[in-house]
Amino acid sequence: SRVEERKREGKETLCALMMDEVSIRKHVEYAAxxxxxYxxxxCGIVDDSLPPAKDALVLMVVAIDDSWKIPVAYFIIDGLIGEERANIIKECLLRLHAIGAR
Incomplete structure (x- = not known):
């Protein structure tokens, strides 16, 4: 990975975490x-007890001191409360720090 390459060079990787919520068409289908x-x-729970999704929440990491950006996660949602959004961000930051990104 880019972070590991920079570590071998003795450099730190500085990143920004970007988040965007994109509207999607509500549509449920059964296939395969x-x-x-939904x-x-x-978390592995996908059935008709959940509401149909209307948004996609996408998280992307952008290098500050290099020229790359990578989408790192996406969630199909029907709105989130602040605490849920904060938990997703915390988990993403923890995983980024675990691989050496700052």
Missing amino acids: GKFHG VDLG
Whole structure:
């Protein structure tokens, strides 16, 4: 990875975490034995007890001292409260720090 390359060079990788919420069309379908279109926060629960999704929350890391950007996570949502959004950001930051990104 870019972070590991810079570590070998003795350099630190400085990044910014960007987040954007994009509207998507509400549409649920059943294909290949699975439902698609319901809220999915990555916890493995996807069934008709969840509301249909209307947004996609995308997190992207942008290098400050280099020229790259990488989408690192996305969640199919129907709105989030502040605490849920904060938990997602904290988890992403923890994982970035674990690989050496700052």
